[in-house]
Amino acid sequence: MDQVKIREYDKNKNPFRLFGAHVAAVGEGIKHAIKPKTITLRYPDVSMTLPTNYRGMIRLYKDVCIGCSLCAMICPADAMKMTTWEGKKLPQINYGRCVFCGFCVDVCPVDALRETRVHDAAFQSRRELVFNPDKFNQDFDQTLPVKGTVRKVRAVIDENKGIRYVPDE
Amino acid sequence: MTAQPNVFTMDATQIDIVPIEGELNVGPQHPGSGHLRIYVKLNGDIIEKAELDVGYVHRSVEKLAEVRNYMHLIPLVERPAILDSIHMNLGYILALEKIMGVDVPDRAQYLRSLAAEINRIASHLYGTGILAVFLGHSTGFMWGFGDREVWVEVLQALTGARVTNSYIIPGGVRRDLTPTIKEMIEKAIRYQRKRIPEWKRIFLNNPNIRARLENVGVMSKEQAIAWGAVGPNLRGSGVYYDVRKFEPYAAYDRLDFEIPVYKEGDAYARVHVRFNEIEESMKIIEQIIKEIPQGNILSDRFFKQIPPTRLKKHYETHGKIVFPGYYASFRPPKGEAISRVEAARGELVYYLNSDGSPKPYRLRMVTPSYRTIYVFEQLAKGARYADLVAIYGSLDYFPPEADR
Numbered sequence: 105m106d107q108v109k110i111r112e113y114d115k116n117k118n119p120f121r122l123f124g125a126h127v128a129a130v131g132e133g134i135k136h137a138i139k140p141k142t143i144t145l146r147y148p149d150v151s152m153t154l155p156t157n158y159r160g161m162i163r164l165y166k167d168v169c170i171g172c173s174l175c176a177m178i179c180p181a182d183a184m185k186m187t188t189w190e191g192k193k194l195p196q197i198n199y200g201r202c203v204f205c206g207f208c209v210d211v212c213p214v215d216a217l218r219e220t221r222v223h224d225a226a227f228q229s230r231r232e233l234v235f236n237p238d239k240f241n242q243d244f245d246q247t248l249p250v251k252g253t254v255r256k257v258r259a260v261i262d263e264n265k266g267i268r269y270v271p272d273e
Numbered sequence: 274m275t276a277q278p279n280v281f282t283m284d285a286t287q288i289d290i291v292p293i294e295g296e297l298n299v300g301p302q303h304p305g306s307g308h309l310r311i312y313v314k315l316n317g318d319i320i321e322k323a324e325l326d327v328g329y330v331h332r333s334v335e336k337l338a339e340v341r342n343y344m345h346l347i348p349l350v351e352r353p354a355i356l357d358s359i360h361m362n363l364g365y366i367l368a369l370e371k372i373m374g375v376d377v378p379d380r381a382q383y384l385r386s387l388a389a390e391i392n393r394i395a396s397h398l399y400g401t402g403i404l405a406v407f408l409g410h411s412t413g414f415m416w417g418f419g420d421r422e423v424w425v426e427v428l429q430a431l432t433g434a435r436v437t438n439s440y441i442i443p444g445g446v447r448r449d450l451t452p453t454i455k456e457m458i459e460k461a462i463r464y465q466r467k468r469i470p471e472w473k474r475i476f477l478n479n480p481n482i483r484a485r486l487e488n489v490g491v492m493s494k495e496q497a498i499a500w501g502a503v504g505p506n507l508r509g510s511g512v513y514y515d516v517r518k519f520e521p522y523a524a525y526d527r528l529d530f531e532i533p534v535y536k537e538g539d540a541y542a543r544v545h546v547r548f549n550e551i552e553e554s555m556k557i558i559e560q561i562i563k564e565i566p567q568g569n570i571l572s573d574r575f576f577k578q579i580p581p582t583r584l585k586k587h588y589e590t591h592g593k594i595v596f597p598g599y600y601a602s603f604r605p606p607k608g609e610a611i612s613r614v615e616a617a618r619g620e621l622v623y624y625l626n627s628d629g630s631p632k633p634y635r636l637r638m639v640t641p642s643y644r645t646i647y648v649f650e651q652l653a654k655g656a657r658y659a660d661l662v663a664i665y666g667s668l669d670y671f672p673p674e675a676d677r
Contacts, residue, residue, distance in 0.1 A: 108513045110534045113545050115487075122480045129479040132471055133412065143419055157448065157593065159433040177601040180345035205348045205439045210447070211596040213580065219433075259426055261460040264467070266423045 143267045150255045153221065153272040159206040160223040162197060164240040169194055169216035175208035184208050187237065194237035200230055220244060293317060299661065301329050309672040311665075315658060323653035323661070325646050330673040338636035343369060344600050346636070347439050353640060354674040355436050356399050359392040359428075360616035362441045364638075367522055368625040369443055371610035375575075380568040381445035385523040387561045388431065388440055389614075390554040391458075394465070395424040396617035397547045397669075404544065404666030405476060408485050413476045420468055423461050430454050442600070444572030449592030455562055462555050469552065477548060486541035490652040490664040493538055502648045503641045504619020505546040506668055510538035516615040527564075530557050540667035547669070570594060602631045616641055618669055642675035 145152060154160060171193030176184045183201035186193055195208075195217075209217045222244050227233050257269040299311040308329035314322040334353060338346055350365045351358035363385060370377065377385075402417020425435050431454050432438040432447070440447055476482055492502065497510035507514055515532045517525040533549035535542035569576055571594050578597030579588075587593045609626040619641030626635040645668050652664050 108534065109531070110511055110513070110536050111545075111549075112536050113541060125474075125478050125480050125483075128474045129481075132475040136412075141419070143422060155430050157433050157591065158429070172598075174598055174601045178344055178596070180341070180348045203348050203437060204434060205437065206433060207344065207439070207596065207600075210594070211598065211601055213583070213598060215583065215586070261423060261426060261457050261464065263460050263463045266419060266464055266468075267426060 141265050143265075145257070145269065148250050148254060149252075150257055150269070151224070152269070153256050153258050154223060156221070157219075158221045158223070159204050159209075159219050161199070161220050161225065161244045162202075162206075162209060162240075163218055163220055163243055164195065164197075164237060165216045165218070166194060166237055166241040168214050170214055172213060174211050174213065175217060178207045178211045180205060180207065189237040195240070196234060196236050197240055198234045199225075199227075200233040222246075294321075297658075301326070309670075311653075311661070313653070313658065313661065318658040320653050320656050320658055320661065323650055325650060327646060327672065328676055331676040332673070334638065334677045335636055338633055340632060342602050342631040343443070343605065343633065344602075346633070347442070348437065350636075350638065351437060351439065352673075353638075353677045354616070354618075354642075354671060356671075357392060357396045357617045357674070358436055358438050359388045359440060360614055360621060362439065363389060363523070364612050364614040364616070364621045364623045365625070365636075366441045366443055367612035367614065368610045368623040369605065371612065372608045372625060372627050373443060373605045375444045375572050377445055377572055378569045379524070379566045380449075381570045381572075382524040383561050383565045384446045384450060384570060385441055386525060386528065387450070387558060387565075388428065388438070388446070389523065390557045390561075391424050391428055391431075393617045394551050394554050395421045395428070397551050398424070400617075400666075400669035401476070401544065401547060404663075404669070407662040407666040408482060410476065410479075410482065416468075416472065416476075420465065423464060427454070427457050427461050430457055442571075442594075442596075444575045445570045445594065447594050449570050449588075449594075450565065451592055458558060458562060462558060465551070465555060469548070472548070477544065483541065485660075485663050486544060486667065487539060489540045489660045490656060490667060491537070491539045492648070492652060496651070497538065497648075500648045500651055501644050502619075503644050504615065504617070505550065506543055506619065506645065506648060508532065508534045509543035509546045511536045516613050516620050520613055522612075522614055524561070528557055528560055530560075540663050543667045543669075575599065604629055604631050618642055618671065618674065619644065638677060640674045640677060642671045643677070645670045646675055 173186045175195050176186045181201045181203045183198045184195050187196050206219055209219050225246050256272040258272040259267050260270055262268040294316050297313045297315060299313060301308045301310040310326035312324040312326055313320055332352055334349055337349060346365065347362060351361045354361050398417045398421040402414045405413025405417060428438060429435050432440040492510045494511045497507050497512055511534060513532060513534050518532060530553050533546050533553065535545055575597055578599055579595055583595050587595045605627045607627060607629045612623045614621050621641055622639040624637040625633055628634040649668055649670055653661055656664060
């Protein structure tokens with residue numbers, strides 16, 4: 105066992121030191137008011153591209169699927185269900201239940217499921233959240249209802265600013 | 274209409290001071306970290322009794338655990354403390370691995386520690402932000418959440434999700450550390466090191482904050498032990514106790530780190546413990562990055578079951594583990610296990626009982642915030658009403674974690 109070192113904080117309440125600490129706090133505030141380190145992203149005018157291995161919406165490759173139902177078995181939220189579709193056993197997903205854990209993608213023995221990097225989506229009704237195998241078979245793409253073009257950015261870690269957004273592609 | 278007396282010119286003798294007794298409900302819609310009702314009995318502005326009405330965010334994890342299989346529980350046990358999900362996940366997996374008798378490779382152990390320490394920093398920054406906004410220090414709130422974002426970004430690159438990581442699986446971890454992530458972590462550490470003096474100037478050494486926190490909610494060493502305080506709250510009262518040292522799990526027995534312990538036991542000491550722990554965690558992360566051994570990140574027992582074509586496609590090129598079909602539904606042998614981990618808020622205990630079926634017979638989780646409830650009630654007794662939020666924030670109490 106290591107040496108136990110019990111620390112104590114500085115209890116000095118000298119008025120001059122307190123005044124100095126006040127000045128330091130206000131000074132720090134002013135410094136950040138002049139040169140702010142904001143990391144706000146002006147969504148949806150600016151939209152973030154997520155990293156390559158991000159666990160976003162899932163897409164199915166219908167022709168590759170062998171209908172083994174492992175994805176439905178491992179799904180922790182019962183989002184993935186097997187259905188009979190055009191005479192073949194295929195999974196359907198309910199995004200209202202999905203927790204995006206990515207277990208189904210990892211367990212699929214033939215890589216018929218893949219994660220996309222898309223995560224921002226909106227639906228009109230709950231029924232739309234259920235993707236039948238045909239809808240599930242397409243790349244999910246929803247254009248944002250924004251005038252003009254959406255600027256795509258990528259977050260990088262910066263030593264001085266924390267997070268910096270750089271234009272993507 | 275009677276004229277209002279001018280309170281500024283009134284003499285103190287003109288006001289009748291009547292001892293007022295009454296009850297106040299704080300919450301359940303709390304501007305802070307979650308839903309909780311504090312039933313406060315006041316005498317003047319002295320709290321006679323504070324009762325915590327918990328259960329607003331109850332998720333029934335323990336009962337649901339009886340009807341789901343072992344893999345399904347990984348996202349579920351994370352949900353109580355979503356900002357501390359790696360620890361919640363790790364504790365459960367450690368208990369499960371004890372029942373299954375799995376050996377975890379060294380690299381996976383280091384990666385578990387790495388993810389856990391990143392999560393600890395993020396969680397402490399969150400807690401500090403919440404404390405700051407309770408005290409009316411909005412800057413601290415913004416800074417806490419802004420700095421946390423950096424660590425969340427690192428976790429996202431490592432695990433694939435911001436907070437719902439589900440990173441740790443029986444036998445190892447899901448994704449390997451890549452050089453890009455290593456670089457990100459190094460940058461994040463350098464950034465956080467630069468930020469700590471700024472934090473000290475605006476928050477920690479700020480006389481306003483000191484006035485609100487010093488000698489508030491004082492808990493002596495004996496009281497902390499008797500009331501069952503855990504984690505930073507216990508260490509803020511001068512008790513040297515940390516599961517990482519006393520019962521090392523993951524790679525902590527091979528890492529060199531200190532446990533910050535403060536003598537005073539007041540709210541300010543608890544905040545100091547958290548800040549020092551952030552610094553210690555960064556030291557641990559640096560060591561892990563330097564010393565991490567090469568090797569597999571999944572136990573051989575499961576690794577062998579992955580088809581070689583998939584292994585080549587995912588593991589060898591992207592460092593991503595794919596699951597063998599075994600994980601979909603497995604039956605661990607009969608038995609019971611208990612595991613302890615040091616989560617960001619303190620000691621987290623899991624008890625798992627397996628009856629040989631694909632579902633656990635019983636899962637019991639004792640979360641650190643659950644043990645804080647009693648401490649909170651005791652500390653609030655006799656305190657000023659204005660100090661209630663300072664005590665709340667300094668204990669880093671997180672309602673969903675306590676309710677489970």
